[in-house]
Amino acid sequence: MHTLTIPKMRFWLVLQQLALIIIIITTDALKNNETDHAALLAMKSKTLDPFGGGALSSWNESSHFCNWEGVFCGKRHKRVTLIYLSSSGLSGTLSPHVGNLTFLRRLWLNNNTFHGEIPNEIGGLYRLKVLSLSSNSFQGRIPVSLSRCSSLMRLFIGYNNLVGTIPEEFSSLSMLKVIVVHENNLTGGIPKFVGNITSLESFSAANNLFGGTIPNNLGQLKNLLQLGLSNNQISGTIPSSLYNLSNLNVLSLSFNNLHGSLPPYFGNMFPHLELLQLQVNNFTGQLPNSIGNLTKAKELCFDSNDFSGKLKVDFSKLVNLLRLNFNFNNLGSGDFDEMHFLESLTNCSDLDLLSTVRNQFRGVLPDSVGNLSSNMHHFNLAANQLHGRIPPTIGNLVNVSLLGLAYNRFTGPIPSTIGRLQKLQRLTLFENQLSGTIPESIGNLSLMNELYLSNNNLEGTIPSSIGNCQRLVFLRLEQNNLSGTIPKELFQVSSLSILLNLSHNHLSGPLPSEIGELKSLTLLDISNNDLSGEIPSRISSCTSLESLFLQGNMLQGSIPKSMEFLRGLKILDLSRNNLSGEIPTFLEKLSLINLNLSFNNFNGELPLQGPFANSNAVSVYGNDRLCGGIPSLQLPRCPVNSNFFFSSKRIFAIVGASIIIGILILISSMVFYLRKRKREPTTLELLPKESFVHVSYGELLNATDGFSSNNLIGAGSFGFVYSGVLDQIGDVAIKVLNLVNRGAMRSFMAECKALKDIRHRNLVKIITCCSSIDFQGNEFKALVYELLVNGNLEKWLHPSQETSRLEFNLPQRLSVAIDVASALDYLHFQCETPIIHCDLKPSNILLDQQMVAHVGDFGLARLYNPEIGISHHSSSMGVIGTVGYAAPEYGLGSEMSIKGDVYSYGILLLEMLTGKRPTDLMFTGGLNIRNFAGQAFAGEAIEIVMDPTILQSDTATGQRDSYLIAMVKIGLACSEELPQNRMSMTNVVRELQLIKETMFK
Known part of the structure; x- marks a missing residue:
């Protein structure tokens, strides 16, 4: 028997342990x-x-x-x-x-x-x-x-x-x-502890709601390459410690509330800086000369601040520079060498964008401008005080797509070398003192989309070569001294879709029949010229026209019948011509909100329907042979054929008819009396009787002068709105439901249900819901509201001739935006049961005497329980809003939500800023109000995108534009396509209030 030795035993033991571990x-x-x-x-x-x-x-x-x-x-x-x-x-x-x-x-x-x-x-x-x-x-x-x-x-x-x-x-x-x-x-501030993470190379916190100041200890981050804090609410100055970050290649502080000046050594501290974004802040003082030492810089953005003084920077060492933006500052000194800095920029061979819009530059544009980068795509010096001629060397910028020299004091002719800029898409030379003729070479600009030559002293004829610009969308030649006939080639530019303005010139001859080629044009203005002949019948082919201005010419003949096909026409001005004949009745059927036929030779009876039913929508002064019409137009009565009254058969017919009518009235009165005994007028059963005051049908009839057309102030899908005076209440607005219309009853019940328990400063106050029997025994339902004297927001954003003179400035629009947002925030989050409005749009927002906004028309409102969804007791109609304002997910069958209201609000806010309806015919081919408004972020596009009324604000330009951009940002955030990406109304109110506090501080 063999026994294991001690070493062998240990070996097997280790082997067993190793196997166990494995x-x-x-x-x-x-x-x-x-x-x-x-x-x-x-x-x-x-x-x-x-x-x-x-x-x-x-x-x-x-x-x-x-x-x-x-x-x-x-x-x-x-x-x-x-x-x-x-x-x-x-x-x-x-x-x-x-x-x-x-x-x-x-x-x-x-x-x-x-x-x-x-x-x-x-x-x-x-x-x-x-x-x-x-x-x-x-x-x-x-x-x-x-x-x-x-x-x-x-x-x-x-x-x-x-x-x-x-x-x-x-x-x-x-x-x-x-x-x-x-x-x-x-939210909160930029945390101070970030300055202690010394390994940090990149910190990007842009586009949040951070406040406070920039922590001083960020200067400890010696390895930091990128610092992005833009689009927040950061205030204070740039801490001096930040200038220790010598490795930075990106410094982005734009869209904040930073102030102070840049130190003289600023450009010496960042030898590796490629991107500097300081735009939309409150920086002041002179731009330091040391900026010329940022030799690695590719993009420098100083726009929308308050930098001032002479621009002395030598840019010649910035050979990598691609974009340089000084828009919306106060740069300029008036020195004779004001524009000398352009000379140093000729060394920047890759420069793609140079923009100095809205500064105080007063010099002459030097010939050396032609030596700037041949790669330049965007060159904009608009809204300064530059004078002298436009140098012919401008034609060397052969790759430029935007050339902006508007709002200056340039004199002399438009250089013919402009025709060499064959990649030009937008040319703005308006509001100067240019003279001479429009060069024939303008026809070489075949890629041109927008051409603005208005408000100059240009003379001669419109060159026929302009017909080669087959991509034109905007063309403005108004307020010049142009003469001769309108070339038919111009009307063959079928791409013209937004605006063609030739007004206030000396153009003569007839309107070419080729006008019918402008099938996509939205606005045509040829007013205040010397045009003669008749209005061509082919104008009916301009089916996209919304505004047509032909006033102040010598046009003659009648209004062509073919114009009845201009179904989208909203404004038509034919005043101060020699037009004659009867006013055609088809004008009653057009959706005209402003019709001016004054000072012509029209005769006959004036129609009564459509725009003719509203004295604020129609003007017929100076037509001495017109008669009839509504009483407020104060025209004479039309003559009556006397043979009719003296015919024995006619007399018999009148007497017989009178007797029959009398009998019918007697029978109706008896029926009404019997029914009234059985069924007294009652308030709406779905509401507690104590919810509203009781008002009878008879009282409403008296309050509105028998529901007179003179008291008619609005119309909607389910009925009409009248102004009136009730004895126990005073001035009111009365919405009478037409119960024949499908959904009217459910709309009535939804509105009463939604408004019966809610009260808020920015909601229209409902006084009562009336449910009764009228004098003919018919069911009658009406809603009585407080009367808000300044009408609805629609009339302020898209005024008729009568309201166009009323001021609606930026502070007022901001206040209205806050009011509406506050109302929605209340409905969504502060009611016991949240309410979805479902139909937010300008016509449903009313303004009181102090221009406080009140949200109204809850006919489509839905009660919403987050746990069970839409209330079955709210409106169950298939309608879920208005085209253009309704959220996109509704079109895909999604359930209504408060996010749908947020989308509608976003579109509404963008409409308030741009002055464009979301259904404007200009929005085709992928262009919509969102991406149109989004162009405001390009700075110089503000003058095109924003409602001109806003741009006349007394607010300093740089500040005004920063407010506009901030508001556009909110509108875009609310109207995101995905509901979950939209802001809440609580955040909207807070953001708008911050803008208001900044505006009025």
Whole structure:
């Protein structure tokens, strides 16, 4: 019998222990593999893959999870170390089980549509180095638990809907190099602890709601390359410590409330700076000469501040410069060499944009302007005080697409070399003192979209070569000394779709019949010229026309019958011509809000319907042979054929008819009396009787002079609105429902139900709901409101001739916007049962004597319980708003929500700023009110995009434009296509109030 020696026994014992350890490790690995497997399946269960066979189609049992798409494992332990599902079209929520992937080092889920909160369990990923959740719809707060991810180096959570502050606990993340939290709704200040994370290379917190000042200790971040704090509410000055960040290549502080001046050494402190954005702040003082030492700079933005004084910067060393923007400041000194800085810019061979709109430059444009970069696309010196001639060398800028020299004092001719700019799309030379003729070479600009030559001293004829500009959309030649006939080639530019204005010139001859080629044109103004002949019948082909101005000419003949096909016409002015004949009745059927036929030779009886029923919509002064019409027009009565009255048969017919009518009235009175005894007028049964005061049908009849057309102040889908005076109340507005119209009864009940218990300063006050029997025994229903004397917002935004002289400035519009937002915030969040208005638009917003706005017309309103959805007791009609204002998801069958009201509000706000209806015919081919208004962010586009009335504000230009841009931003945020991306009305009120406080401080 052999026995093991001691060494052999020890060997076998060690071998057994090693085998046991291997078994334990293998078992643990298999167990941990199962943990990862389960975690991934849990993530899949919470994720929606709209493409079906998309990124997650391989996540099944047919293969090991390390082989699934977007999943990467370590070679040693076969544990998940990387998930990469960027831009995969995924949605849903992020499962808390993601926290079980403890070997995960990188998680990339950016550019999808995940929503819900970021789970706290994500803090369990202690090996995590990169977290990228940007460009989703995550909500809630940034989880504090992320501070446990001690290895985290890059955090990307921008472009979401996160709220709250950046957690203080993040101060422990000592390895962080990148923090990207921009485009959220984060609040508080920029945390001071960020200055202690000395490893930080990039901090981007733009487009949030951060306030306070820039922390001084950010100057400790010696490794910082990028600092982005734009589009917040940060105030104060730039701390001097920031000038220690010599490695910065991006410094973006735009769209804040920063003030102070830039120190003289500013440009010496950032030798690596490529992007400097200081626009839309309150900086003052002179631009330091040292800016010329930013030799790596590619983009310098100083616009919308209050910089002043002479621009002395030598830009010759900025050879990489692409964009230079000084718009909306007070730069300029009046020195003879004012524009010398342009000379130094000729060394910037890649310069793409140079813009100095609305400053105080007073010099002469030097010939050296032709030596600027041949790559220049955008060159705009508009709204200064530049004088002298436009140098012919301007023709060397052969790649320029926008050339803006408007609102200056240029004299002399338009150089013919302008025809060399064959890539030009927009040319603005209006409001100068240019003379001479329009050069024939203008016809070489075949890519031109917008041409503005108005308000100059140009003479001669309109060159026929303009017909070569087959992409023109805008053309303005008004207020010049142009003469001769209108070339027919102009009317053959079928692309003209928004505006053609030739008014206030000396154009003569007839209107060419080719006018019918302008089928897409919205506004045509040829007024105040010397045109003769008749209005061509082919004008009926201009089916998109909304405004037609032909007044102040020598046109003759009658109004052509073919004009009845101009169904979209809203404004027609034919005054001060030699037109004759009877006024055609088809004008009654057009949707005219302003019709001016004054001072012609029209005769006969004036029609009574359509615009002729409203003395504020029609003007017929100076037509001595007109008669009839509504009494307020004060025309003589039309003569009556006397043979009719003296015919015995006619007399017999009249007497017989009178007797029959008398008998019918007697019978009706008896029926009414009998019915009245059985059914007295009652208030609406769905409401408590004490909710409203009781008003009878007879009282309403007396209050409105028998529902006279003189008292008619509005009309809607379900009835008419009259003004009236009730004895016990005073001035009121009375909405009478036409119960024949489908949905009228439900609209009536919805409005009474919605308004019976709510009271708010910015809601129209309902006095009573009347439900009774009229004198003919018919059912009668009406709503009585307080009368708001300044009418509805529609009339202020799109005034007729009578209201066009009334001022509606920026502060007033801002106040109205706040009033409406406050009303919606009350309806959505402060009522016991939230209310969705469902039909917010200008005509449903009324203004009182102090221009306080009141939201009205709750005929489509829905009561909303967040737990059970739309109330069955609210309006159940299929109508869910008005085209242009209704949220896009409604068209796809989505349930109504408060987010739908937010969308309508966003469109309304953009309409208030641009003066354009969302249904304006200019919005075609992908252009809509959102991207039209969004052009305001380009700075110089403000003069085109914004309602001209706003631009006449007394507010300093730079400040005014910053307010406008901030308001446009809110309008765009409210009208996002996805409901979850829209602002809440609470935030809208707060943001607008901040703008108002800044405006009036």
